[in-house]
Amino acid sequence: MSFINDFLSLIYPRRCEACESILFAHEHFVCNHCRLSLPRSNYHLLADNELQKVFYGRVPLANTWPYFLFEKSGKVQRLLHAIKYEDQKELARYIGAMHGKELFQKGLTENIDVIIPIPLHKKKLKSRGYNQSEWFAKGLGESISKPLDSGYLERTAFTSTQTRKNKYQRWENVEGIFKCLRPDELTNKHILLVDDVVTTGATIEAAHLAFKEIEGLKLSLASIAFAAKLR
Numbered sequence: 001m002s003f004i005n006d007f008l009s010l011i012y013p014r015r016c017e018a019c020e021s022i023l024f025a026h027e028h029f030v031c032n033h034c035r036l037s038l039p040r041s042n043y044h045l046l047a048d049n050e051l052q053k054v055f056y057g058r059v060p061l062a063n064t065w066p067y068f069l070f071e072k073s074g075k076v077q078r079l080l081h082a083i084k085y086e087d088q089k090e091l092a093r094y095i096g097a098m099h100g101k102e103l104f105q106k107g108l109t110e111n112i113d114v115i116i117p118i119p120l121h122k123k124k125l126k127s128r129g130y131n132q133s134e135w136f137a138k139g140l141g142e143s144i145s146k147p148l149d150s151g152y153l154e155r156t157a158f159t160s161t162q163t164r165k166n167k168y169q170r171w172e173n174v175e176g177i178f179k180c181l182r183p184d185e186l187t188n189k190h191i192l193l194v195d196d197v198v199t200t201g202a203t204i205e206a207a208h209l210a211f212k213e214i215e216g217l218k219l220s221l222a223s224i225a226f227a228a229k230l231r
Helices: 002-011 032-037 050-054 077-083 091-105 124-126 132-144 168-173 202-211
Strands: 063-067 115-119 151-157 178-180 190-198 218-226
Touching: 002 151, 032 178, 050 063, 050 178, 050 218, 063 091, 063 178, 077 091, 077 124, 091 115, 091 132, 091 168, 115 132, 132 190, 168 202, 178 202, 202 218
Parallel strands: 063 218, 115 190, 190 218
Antiparallel strands: 151 178
């Protein structure tokens, strides 16, 4: 089997999703050079980080844990593009597992009760075939040994892409689009809300409003990336 895999790799070489260099046999999705050089946020080491500040006065988040810092036309953008538009859902899971491992090793996730990914509208889910945030959340959950449940949050309205919208337009685009299902089960729980990329925080704020009336609820946030420079 190893011989067959080596032979196939000569014909169809696996390439790094960040830089497109050919991967060695022991590398998965991303080459070792990119794994070491991709712009990590390391916000899990900073209580008062830049993403936390985005939500001051808007969403009372206990923790904000983006894995990467997004730069336009950079390697992280290429990773996100592969995940969202090139059917690379396993890449999202792989990144989630790496991020979760770091959080777990620092003892930061002990109090998390459930992981809830930001949902796609059923029309977009049908078109794409999968929710990239859910696959990222799967990797996180596997690394921190916490349950994932996609049934608590529903996207009730179909919205256009956020990419070319300004801060105010992004908020208008997502206002009131989420509904919490089975809220009684979340009383006094600590939720880890998961998204692929956070820019203005409008989507997270809209999700928070769906949970707002739940007694004793505590909310933290994890994401693949934070696009601080695009805010």
